[in-house]
Amino acid sequence: xPLPSLIPRSRTQAPLLWEIPGIWRAHELAAVKxxxxxxxxxxxxxxxxxxxxxxxxxxxxxxxxxxxxALLQMSLKRLCDEKRHIVFVHPPYIPYAPALxxxxxxxxxxxxxxxxxxxxxxxxxxxxxxxxxxxxVLLWSHAVxxxxxxxxxxxxxxxxxxxxxxxxxxxxxSASPAALRIVLRPAPAALGVEVLKVRGGRGGAVVLPVQxxx
Amino acid sequence: xxxxxxxxxxQEKHALKALAGWAGQFSSCVCLDAERWLLWxxxxxxxxxxxxxxxxxEKVTGGxxxxxxxxxxxxxxxxxxxxxxxxxxxAPPVVQLDHLQQAIAALPLNELALPxxxxxxxxxxxxxxxxxxxxxxxxxxARRWGLQMTDYLQRLLGERADPRKPYRAPHTYHRRFDFVExxxxxxxxxxxxxxxxxxxxxxxxxxxxxxxxxDVALRHHDHADTVLTLRTTDPQRDALRLFALLRExxxxxxxxxxxxxxxxxxxxxxxxxxxxxHLWDETERHDASWSDxxxxxxxxxxxQAVRRLGLRxxxxxxxxxxxxxxAAAAALPPAFPDRPLWLLPPRPIERLPKLLGTPERIEAxxxxxxxxxxxxxxxxxAEGSRWxxxxxxxxxxxxxxGIWA
Numbered sequence: 244x245p246l247p248s249l250i251p252r253s254r255t256q257a258p259l260l261w262e263i264p265g266i267w268r269a270h271e272l273a274a275v276k277x278x279x280x281x282x283x284x285x286x287x288x289x290x291x292x293x294x295x296x297x298x299x300x301x302x303x304x305x306x307x308x309x310x311x312x313a314l315l316q317m318s319l320k321r322l323c324d325e326k327r328h329i330v331f332v333h334p335p336y337i338p339y340a341p342a343l344x345x346x347x348x349x350x351x352x353x354x355x356x357x358x359x360x361x362x363x364x365x366x367x368x369x370x371x372x373x374x375x376x377x378x379x380v381l382l383w384s385h386a387v388x389x390x391x392x393x394x395x396x397x398x399x400x401x402x403x404x405x406x407x408x409x410x411x412x413x414x415x416x417s418a419s420p421a422a423l424r425i426v427l428r429p430a431p432a433a434l435g436v437e438v439l440k441v442r443g444g445r446g447g448a449v450v451l452p453v454q455x456x457x
Numbered sequence: 458x459x460x461x462x463x464x465x466x467x468q469e470k471h472a473l474k475a476l477a478g479w480a481g482q483f484s485s486c487v488c489l490d491a492e493r494w495l496l497w498x499x500x501x502x503x504x505x506x507x508x509x510x511x512x513x514x515e516k517v518t519g520g521x522x523x524x525x526x527x528x529x530x531x532x533x534x535x536x537x538x539x540x541x542x543x544x545x546x547x548a549p550p551v552v553q554l555d556h557l558q559q560a561i562a563a564l565p566l567n568e569l570a571l572p573x574x575x576x577x578x579x580x581x582x583x584x585x586x587x588x589x590x591x592x593x594x595x596x597x598x599a600r601r602w603g604l605q606m607t608d609y610l611q612r613l614l615g616e617r618a619d620p621r622k623p624y625r626a627p628h629t630y631h632r633r634f635d636f637v638e639x640x641x642x643x644x645x646x647x648x649x650x651x652x653x654x655x656x657x658x659x660x661x662x663x664x665x666x667x668x669x670x671x672d673v674a675l676r677h678h679d680h681a682d683t684v685l686t687l688r689t690t691d692p693q694r695d696a697l698r699l700f701a702l703l704r705e706x707x708x709x710x711x712x713x714x715x716x717x718x719x720x721x722x723x724x725x726x727x728x729x730x731x732x733x734x735h736l737w738d739e740t741e742r743h744d745a746s747w748s749d750x751x752x753x754x755x756x757x758x759x760x761q762a763v764r765r766l767g768l769r770x771x772x773x774x775x776x777x778x779x780x781x782x783x784a785a786a787a788a789l790p791p792a793f794p795d796r797p798l799w800l801l802p803p804r805p806i807e808r809l810p811k812l813l814g815t816p817e818r819i820e821a822x823x824x825x826x827x828x829x830x831x832x833x834x835x836x837x838x839a840e841g842s843r844w845x846x847x848x849x850x851x852x853x854x855x856x857x858x859g860i861w862a
Contacts (some may be wrong), residue, residue: 307843308799308843308860309841310861339799340768342795343798350766354751354764354765355765357758358762367754370750374750377747377750389794429842455748
């Protein structure tokens with residue numbers, strides 16, 4: 244039985260390029276560890292095909308209440324199914340238990356960390372990421388400076404969690420060390436997802452049919 | 458029988474007992490002499506478990522160093538001989554009874570635990586070494602110096618049994634440390650605390666137990682005690698880990714004044730969980746680091762800040778959830794309607810956004826005077842946010858209670 248070739252078979256467009264071993268296309272350069280977002284259109288925009296593991300993902304919703312957390316629901320549920328923990332750090336309101344449950348997040352797997360200050364919230368997120376014990380960390384941050392983000396990015400690299408940070412709109416124009424930067428905007432019965440910056444990719448925008456529950 | 462003798466450098470009864478508790482990790486038979494400040498550990502039966510005398514001695518010395526105690530140890534087949542050797546830093550351990558006489562023959566006579574008058578009398582008759590004393594006929598010695606002397610020599614050489622009641626560590630752990638001068642900073646508390654935690658670790662190993670709660674009281678001169686309780690998610694007995702958690706907690710504690718005394722207590726002990734020993738399994742590894750993480754978070758942010766969520770059987774949305782202390786699984790009733798992710802304390806709204814779909818009527822609380830009948834709507838604001846609103850039937854007022862994030 245012939246072994247399958249390790250080099251991708253020639254395609255109609257550029258046969259020569261594909262035949263030469265050792266030539267990689269730009270987006271194949273670094274193998275990005277990622278987990279599917281559960282949305283095919285979004286996965287296609289992201290190197291590795293999903294939310295990066297061990298790197299910071301920055302989410303900037305233009306306004307609250309547009310499905311900014313619902314966007315993560317499928318990947319969070321899958322982590323819960325794998326018995327990993329989901330950590331909400333310093334959310335703006337009470338994470339409502341019945342909503343979490345109907346989104347498929349088992350309550351014993353969800354941790355809600357309330358912090359008195361932004362500084363404590365960042366510290367808690369950093370510790371959680373560094374420990375690598377949680378499947379995903381969601382931090383609601385008010386920080387405008389990029390220094391606390393750099394610390395988080397380093398902590399994310401040390402662990403194997405999905406790391407999401409929600410930031411206010413005012414930070415849109417400042418630089419960010421996050422590997423992935425996404426703006427979320429309202430759309431009729433949907434969520435507009437615009438990839439502002441992605442390490443090892445080109446970015447782009449999609450509109451996802453994110454439903455109103457979680 | 459093989460005895461290891463430790464001469465306690467701290468001549469204080471509490472300290473000696475604490476040290477005996479600590480020593481329980483190396484031996485199931487620990488004896489103490491509070492007059493001569495000596496501690497003995499029967500190590501003959503522990504040698505195999507620890508992998509030989511050399512390893513055991515290294516562990517004991519390492520442990521004493523961690524307690525910041527500089528002391529020497531002596532090893533011999535009898536308790537009195539071990540005590541004798543403990544005063545000689547360079548003396549090699551004597552393991553066999555046959556070698557004992559020879560090993561102690563050259564030591565000065567005044568190192569024996571005999572009354573000073575007897576030592577002086579013997580020295581006056583020209584006896585300066587232990588070997589010279591042992592060469593004398595015993596009945597002559599008994600006649601001149603009494604049976605006490607021959608009894609002691611027999612116990613020294615192992616010719617006569619030397620019974621002594623083993624020390625039994627108390628069932629709860631209480632330890633205090635007094636400062637000579639009041640300590641003003643948390644930094645100043647750390648050193649004695651770490652020492653105590655090392656002692657506690659030895660005590661826990663000796664009892665083959667662990668703890669989940671640790672009480673610390675700091676006594677002040679003219680203020681009420683500062684009381685802290687450290688709780689851990691999983692049973693713990695690692696001194697350094699407990700120290701790190703306690704330090705985190707202390708550094709966030711405001712001291713009302715100088716500290717005169719530290720009191721540390723453990724009321725309940727639990728078995729050490731196996732997960733800490735079987736770290737190769739990925740899930741268990743995650744679980745173990747997960748509980749370490751929870752401890753760290755709670756130590757700094759407080760127990761209340763680290764929460765699990767639970768359901769409550771109540772129709773009123775604001776009472777249908779709770780902060781859960783345990784981790785019981787909960788399930789929703791079938792066909793439970795959608796709920797928003799964020800719950801808000803109800804706040805009145807002035808401008809009503811666009812309502813979507815049909816209302817959900819929720820009636821509850823009529824049985825305890827909190828009569829409420831509400832119609833819940835999903836609404837969409839002009840900016841595109843989805844809100845969860847209700848209209849109170851009695852007053853026809855509108856409230857915002859949730860946000861669909």
